Amino acid sequence: MGLAGLAGSANAAQERPGGGMMPAPPASELNPSQALDLLRQGNDAFLRGEQTSVLTSAQRRLDLALGQSPFAAYVTCSDSRVPPELLFGRGLGELFIIRNAGNTVDTVALGSIEYAVAVLKTPLVVVMGHESCGAVKAATEVVTDNATFPGSIGPMIEPIIPAVLQARSENGDLLDNSVRANVRRVVKQLREQTDPIMLEPQQKGDLWVVGAYYSLETGEVDFFDLPERAG
């Protein structure tokens, strides 16, 4: 059955009389483009203010206890305003999420992504930054004002500083440009500087790594920096 068939299934509609999103098909039934479409559709529903059911029924939970097959791995900020499940109306077992302030990828994050790709066969990895990101703002202040931060906050934002240095030569808002530059750097890292575990599925077209930017005000997720083969 195709994706459209699954999404529009009458049985499925009966299961969800209140409307809202259907459970996503398992990752093995989706190519990267279809996985990205599911996110776009979910964000459209979120923007329309439709009830986006969090797919947390007891039956769904029992089904998932047998195994997970999330259709996307998601790297984003810990910021309380950017929870991916809510922005895309997705529920249990659908998104494999790595979050930290500033959405950077260290060894722990990279291993987590590799697990999603290699073991769970997730076809899509999204790296998302957002408007008014405090971690990226702190990194801009290091660059522009030589600011320092207590505890482990300084070392945590260090990987963002090269993105700020890059963004400094661009026209426009330094913070916004730094957020996008930080996303592009992490996307590039996942495309180029990693193990065959990540590279091979990308070369075969079985895996996409894409960037995204979330606007706090509009609720819109702008996907950018798609792989060339995505057209």
Ligand SMILES: [Zn+2]
């Ligand atoms: Zn943030």
